[in-house]
Amino acid sequence: MKLAICPGxxxxxxxxxxxxxxxxxxHFEKVVVAVAKNPEKAPLFDAEERVTMLEECxxxxxxxxxxxxxxxxxxLAHEYGSCAIIKGLRAMSDFEFEFQMAQFNRQMDEQIETxxxxxxxEYTYLSSSGIKExxxxxxxLRYLVPExxxxxxxxxxxxxxxxxxxxxxx
Numbered sequence: 056m057k058l059a060i061c062p063g064x065x066x067x068x069x070x071x072x073x074x075x076x077x078x079x080x081x082h083f084e085k086v087v088v089a090v091a092k093n094p095e096k097a098p099l100f101d102a103e104e105r106v107t108m109l110e111e112c113x114x115x116x117x118x119x120x121x122x123x124x125x126x127x128x129x130x131l132a133h134e135y136g137s138c139a140i141i142k143g144l145r146a147m148s149d150f151e152f153e154f155q156m157a158q159f160n161r162q163m164d165e166q167i168e169t170x171x172x173x174x175x176x177e178y179t180y181l182s183s184s185g186i187k188e189x190x191x192x193x194x195x196l197r198y199l200v201p202e203x204x205x206x207x208x209x210x211x212x213x214x215x216x217x218x219x220x221x222x223x224x225x
Contacts, residue, residue: 059139059170060132062089062124065105066098067204069186071178073112075143076119078172085118087135092125099187099211112201128156129163140167145174145181 061076065088080086088109092102100108102123109121124131128140140160142153150171157169174181186199190208197205 056084056136057139058085058087058135058137059083059141060087060089060128060135060137061141062091062128062131063143064091064093064096064098064183065109066096066100066183067105067186067200067208068109068112069178069181069183069200069204070198071143071145071174071181073201074175074178075141075172076113077116079141079170080116080119083118083139083141085120086141087137088113088119088121089128089131090121090123092123100207104207108201108204108207111203127163129160129167132164132167138167140169142169142171143174144171145179 059079059082061079063072065072076086076088090102090105090109098105102125106121106123113119113121131137132140140157142157144150144153153169153171157171160167160169181199186196186208189196189199190205191212193209193212196208199205200208
């Protein structure tokens with residue numbers, strides 16, 4: 056079976072992440088979306104919350120599995136029998152970092168290939184940190200993240216939107 060690992064922090068998952076995952080799933084029999092625990096990044100959502108958000112967003116996709124991991128990516132690939140790592144790229148700055156990581160992974164196991172998937176043009180500006188900033192001010196996240204993720208973000212920051220019918224009423 057041709058299996059690919061699509062790793063990331065996904066704090067939170069954006070529509071850009073979803074785009075890369077869905078496009079990868081068209082080319083591999085199975086895609087394992089691997090949520091890095093990565094406490095050094097001080098994530099807003101813990102690993103279990105991030106896994107749950109992704110599972111909700113991908114519930115109808117039979118060839119996608121979501122897991123959390125806290126190990127070397129190559130070790131995870133070995134555990135799952137993966138032949139590929141999928142990484143999304145938005146800009147040259149992403150490429151520089153991801154290229155370096157791909158070289159590390161290749162040194163550890165040259166049988167595992169890294170495939171770079173260019174972000175669709177409508178998502179090249181999206182970043183999880185930008186999403187969190189918008190959410191912290193209660194901004195609209197429609198078209199930036201899945202609806203269930205927007206709800207969780209606004210709850211996390213204690214920012215709810217007034218219902219349109221309630222706006223302007225005393």
